[in-house]
């Protein structure tokens with residue numbers, strides 16, 4: 001019989017745009033005993049999680065809970081539940097994850113209108129507002145932080161116009177939540193999707209979402225109760241609702257609401273261990289304080305950027321729209337980017353990322369997210385990258401990178 005080695009994953013320094021390293025407290029939470037999903041101890045943890053998510057999303061929305069599955073499951077749940085077949089949606093696209101919104105919206109039957117920006121830039125909000133007036137969509141879908149290009153889109157003005165015109169504004173804040181401000185209420189966002197494996201530093205596997213009463217009203221108009229759960233008094237079968245039934249059972253937010261409310265109407269079996277991990281991750285975020293956490297991300301970003309530039313490397317993209325938690329670096333002419341990444345991993349245990357589509361082979365993406373966003377990690381990466389690049393024949397300002405980063409830390 002074939003024998004399999006005991007599981008022994010290496011200790012890595014993960015400087016990618018996710019997944020990133022996880023705080024030991026979160027790892028410990030993952031190993032706690034399983035509770036039944038209706039055990040009052042467990043449902044109290046569910047309620048705590050909802051409460052902490054409201055603080056994280058900076059919202060007074062009632063609905064704030066995780067969808068079980070990776071971040072894309074949160075996107076699918078929101079889009080499947082909010083978009084009725086034939087609804088017109090407008091998607092301003094400036095990278096891979098805007099295209100993902102397109103892909104999912106089209107699959108759920110939306111009539112998709114889109115505008116596109118060259119990768120490495122973001123939209124002037126006025127450009128989006130003009131498209132909103134032209135297209136008159138029922139929903140606008142946008143990405144806040146594009147990890148594929150390392151850009152961040154300003155959202156407040158777009159949200160305001162959507163609210164004035166009665167258009168639902170849905171935002172993918174998977175990369176930004178917990179690392180930079182995501183002001184759900186202040187920016188008039190009707191539904192927001194976050195991610196666990198990035199700035200929250202919880203493993204991948206849950207997608208925290210929030211949405212307001214306007215979105216909930218649209219979802220509730222499509223509400224059905226699963227066949228096997230109906231009682232004699234329930235009248236909401238798929239044939240009696242006024243609007244088209246939500247096409248997915250797993251991603252049906254109307255049913256998930258019943259599970260995340262005192263009714264505790266059974267839907268799926270909650271991911272016990274992931275819920276523990278998310279709850280601990282949120283506790284860590286709130287203990288640190290949102291503003292202090294954002295400031296930590298800014299300082300480490302500044303040190304990293306100063307170090308890379310002093311070394312002689314060129315950053316990719318428009319600096320005015322840089323996503324603070326992802327730094328994209330142009331791979332120098334003649335250097336094999338994948339060989340550099342392999343050597344960083346194999347010789348130093350440090351992981352950085354490549355990119356997608358038209359940027360594949362052209363840039364490296366370095367994440368400074370959550371628990372991975374630490375002085376020690378930034379300094380180790382700068383030292384290692386310099387060594388590896390010299391080994392690959394790059395001409396650099398030797399020694400300058402680390403000193404520039406240390407200067408930033410000294411000043412702060």
Ligand SMILES: Cc1ncc(COP(=O)(O)O)c(C=O)c1O
Nearest residue numbers: 070071072097145147172174175
């Ligand atoms: C901005 C953005 N949206 C969505 C996703 C999809 O997330 P997941 O891979 O967790 O499904 C990612 C993942 O990298 C992302 O960066």
